Amino acid sequence: MNDKNDIIRSGNIANCEKFLEIISNKTPMVVIVIGNTETGKIPGISAAGANPEITDFTPAADIEYLYYNYCKTIDGVPVTPTGIPTPAVITKAVLDLTNMPLMALIGGVNILPQTPYISVGGIGGGDISKGNSVSDAEVVFENAKLFGENLAKSIEYLVIGESIAGGTTTAMGVLTALGYNAWTKVSSSLPENPLDLKQKIVKDGLKKNIILEENPISNALEAVSKMGDPMQAAALGLIAGSAPKVPILLAGGTQMAAIAALVKALDPKLLQNIAIGTTRWIIEDKGSDIQSLVNDIDSNLPILAANLNFSSMQSPGLQVYEQGIVKEGVGAGGCTIAALVSENNISLEQIHQKIEQNYEKLVQK
Amino acid sequence: MNDKNDIIRSGNIANCEKFLEIISNKTPMVVIVIGNTETGKIPGISAAGANPEITDFTPAADIEYLYYNYCKTIDGVPVTPTGIPTPAVITKAVLDLTNMPLMALIGGVNILPQTPYISVGGIGGGDISKGNSVSDAEVVFENAKLFGENLAKSIEYLVIGESIAGGTTTAMGVLTALGYNAWTKVSSSLPENPLDLKQKIVKDGLKKNIILEENPISNALEAVSKMGDPMQAAALGLIAGSAPKVPILLAGGTQMAAIAALVKALDPKLLQNIAIGTTRWIIEDKGSDIQSLVNDIDSNLPILAANLNFSSMQSPGLQVYEQGIVKEGVGAGGCTIAALVSENNISLEQIHQKIEQNYEKLVQK
Numbered sequence: 001m002n003d004k005n006d007i008i009r010s011g012n013i014a015n016c017e018k019f020l021e022i023i024s025n026k027t028p029m030v031v032i033v034i035g036n037t038e039t040g041k042i043p044g045i046s047a048a049g050a051n052p053e054i055t056d057f058t059p060a061a062d063i064e065y066l067y068y069n070y071c072k073t074i075d076g077v078p079v080t081p082t083g084i085p086t087p088a089v090i091t092k093a094v095l096d097l098t099n100m101p102l103m104a105l106i107g108g109v110n111i112l113p114q115t116p117y118i119s120v121g122g123i124g125g126g127d128i129s130k131g132n133s134v135s136d137a138e139v140v141f142e143n144a145k146l147f148g149e150n151l152a153k154s155i156e157y158l159v160i161g162e163s164i165a166g167g168t169t170t171a172m173g174v175l176t177a178l179g180y181n182a183w184t185k186v187s188s189s190l191p192e193n194p195l196d197l198k199q200k201i202v203k204d205g206l207k208k209n210i211i212l213e214e215n216p217i218s219n220a221l222e223a224v225s226k227m228g229d230p231m232q233a234a235a236l237g238l239i240a241g242s243a244p245k246v247p248i249l250l251a252g253g254t255q256m257a258a259i260a261a262l263v264k265a266l267d268p269k270l271l272q273n274i275a276i277g278t279t280r281w282i283i284e285d286k287g288s289d290i291q292s293l294v295n296d297i298d299s300n301l302p303i304l305a306a307n308l309n310f311s312s313m314q315s316p317g318l319q320v321y322e323q324g325i326v327k328e329g330v331g332a333g334g335c336t337i338a339a340l341v342s343e344n345n346i347s348l349e350q351i352h353q354k355i356e357q358n359y360e361k362l363v364q365k
Numbered sequence: 366m367n368d369k370n371d372i373i374r375s376g377n378i379a380n381c382e383k384f385l386e387i388i389s390n391k392t393p394m395v396v397i398v399i400g401n402t403e404t405g406k407i408p409g410i411s412a413a414g415a416n417p418e419i420t421d422f423t424p425a426a427d428i429e430y431l432y433y434n435y436c437k438t439i440d441g442v443p444v445t446p447t448g449i450p451t452p453a454v455i456t457k458a459v460l461d462l463t464n465m466p467l468m469a470l471i472g473g474v475n476i477l478p479q480t481p482y483i484s485v486g487g488i489g490g491g492d493i494s495k496g497n498s499v500s501d502a503e504v505v506f507e508n509a510k511l512f513g514e515n516l517a518k519s520i521e522y523l524v525i526g527e528s529i530a531g532g533t534t535t536a537m538g539v540l541t542a543l544g545y546n547a548w549t550k551v552s553s554s555l556p557e558n559p560l561d562l563k564q565k566i567v568k569d570g571l572k573k574n575i576i577l578e579e580n581p582i583s584n585a586l587e588a589v590s591k592m593g594d595p596m597q598a599a600a601l602g603l604i605a606g607s608a609p610k611v612p613i614l615l616a617g618g619t620q621m622a623a624i625a626a627l628v629k630a631l632d633p634k635l636l637q638n639i640a641i642g643t644t645r646w647i648i649e650d651k652g653s654d655i656q657s658l659v660n661d662i663d664s665n666l667p668i669l670a671a672n673l674n675f676s677s678m679q680s681p682g683l684q685v686y687e688q689g690i691v692k693e694g695v696g697a698g699g700c701t702i703a704a705l706v707s708e709n710n711i712s713l714e715q716i717h718q719k720i721e722q723n724y725e726k727l728v729q730k
Binding site for chain 1: 465467468
């Protein structure tokens with residue numbers, strides 16, 4: 001077992017310890033669920049790409065980077081508008097240091113990764129502010145569930161990460177549709193969370209879908225299909241199929257809180273086998289509040305956070321993570337936690353070093 | 366362990382025992398690799414569909430049947446021109462009786478299954494007699510290899526089955542291209558093996574590709590891309606990625622002998638972790654000769670055959686399997702073997718009963 005300080009416990013502390021014990025010395029299957037939406041291309045909404053149009057390429061490029069150590073779909077790796085690299089550099093370091101298998105599950109995208117991937121029949125999502133969200137949520141959910149049922153028969157536990165631009169906006173969308181007060185609680189990959197813009201988009205969506213805050217939706221798939229994104233439909237299906245059999249670490253920030261809310265709407269029992277695994281940057285973020293969100297969903301839910309700290313990094317591109325840019329994504333926090341408790345006995349120090357090594361090689365290219 | 370007579374040992378008998386011991390009490394991942402080709406639509410070449418055009422739908426329908434117990438892409442289940450059901454009824458019975466997970470890997474098809482599936486970037490194959498075979502063999506191989514490397518990290522062993530119409534003709538194609546005398550040795554789903562037609566197609570293909578029998582191809586992927594099918598490209602990649610780590614049961618007849626020949630051309634060492642698992646109908650077939658083929662490829666290779674016997678079946682549609690119709694496919698023989706040695710301790714009698722039960726329900730529909 002690693003240094004106790006390497007993983008921050010939040011949410012239900014007793015359940016944090018219990019969950020960490022369950023996954024200790026085990027190897028997870030890492031599934032990164034990806035999606036694209038028109039919501040993600042609204043200017044100012046996402047830092048998952050140098051400009052709005054390129055966000056369509058970001059999830060595919062993230063998967064390619066994890067598999068090949070370089071991207072095929074774009075030159076270089078995905079960066080924010082100010083050139084800060086994708087959090088996939090964290091996930092990649094973990095995969096390099098451990099023996100964790102990786103699969104990519106396509107929720108629905110406009111650009112497919114040039115890698116092996118699992119299709120569940122989805123297409124790219126719409127713009128929730130225009131009342132278009134996920135037209136095929138049910139098909140995606142059912143196929144992902146079937147895949148999850150089969151996958152769960154061969155694995156010890158599951159880490160689910162995501163890559164989707166605009167994902168915190170659609171997280172606010174489904175959370176609000178399900179009746180949670182999420183207006184100021186979802187996170188952002190930008191240093192300044194554009195909450196006003198997100199709130200406007202979500203409010204427009206609620207209006208278009210005639211959803212009243214005082215009369216929320218109770219059905220998970222209806223919430224996704226009206227106010228969500230294809231990543232959510234696929235992740236929810238994957239969980240519905242596998243959580244009855246294996247523990248699941250939801251590797252992400254407030255987007256994964258939205259997934260937890262959807263799981264609760266679908267079948268609250270499934271939450272007993274689930275924890276959220278994220279980064280220190282998320283749980284210390286002043287611009288969002290994952291603890292409050294999770295508390296409203298299920299106060300029993302463990303929140304684990306990898307105590308990643310880039311303040312000693314030599315590379316400015318990594319150091320600025322400490323200023324709250326990017327924060328999380330592509331399963332970064334959850335994969336780090338999985339590595340820390342794995343039988344490989346990886347230390348946070350090793351992960352930090354590997355991240356910097358990998359990043360330096362990227363920059364040299 | 367089951368009754369010893371339930372699994373027929375052929376090829377290298379000592380290695381048969383060794384392989385059976387290795388997989389005993391383990392649960393495999395079952396991956397069915399599917400493909401379509403224009404070769405498969407040449408009239409008279411395949412019984413994998415009621416007529417040539419519908420063979421495009423057969424692999425997708427087989428996968429749907431395994432997952433849902435009914436097909437979405439077609440009415441009913443795939444049948445031969447005389448109405449005999451797909452060997453997927455055998456595979457399905459095994460999956461119903463055991464806890465084996467199932468995945469569908471798309472080598473390259475014209476009709477996708479309405480299920481979750483793994484894409485490795487392939488498209489439907491051409492007509493080898495016209496010199497068109499698998500244009501994207503390398504991409505399919507590389508992606509399938511990457512998938513196999515990751516899958517192998519989470520499984521005990523792998524059963525690889527196939528569904529592709531015209532697959533024994535493309536098996537003859539690659540075997541001949543690789544220098545094996547396969548002219549009279551590949552099997553057929555038809556009661557009378559149309560060997561003359563297959564030979565003509567393969568000879569036309571060799572001519573178009575300027576491949577001389579006395580100067581065969583040594584490169585596995587070149588053989589597939591000139592004379593093979595997309596199933597082979599994907600299966601070969603899957604094996605290349607996973608055989609270094611887990612044992613593999615190639616679940617099929619002479620098509621899997623062709624895969625073994627391709628594996629040998631790629632890397633003979635990989636064959637040490639491989640066995641062929643098929644049905645009694647294949648190894649007792651007078652119209653083909655899997656033993657001789659395997660002996661030419663590698664005399665150390667174990668050939669295992671499930672001692673399936675439908676002579677006591679009440680349903681005429683199953684009983685005629687004893688006349689040499691269908692014989693094998695969709696992993697039927699290999700999955701049966703996996704069930705017989707599994708910790709579930711399934712008997713051949715139970716499998717026979719379950720097949721008839723499932724088939725009766727199908728017919729009633």
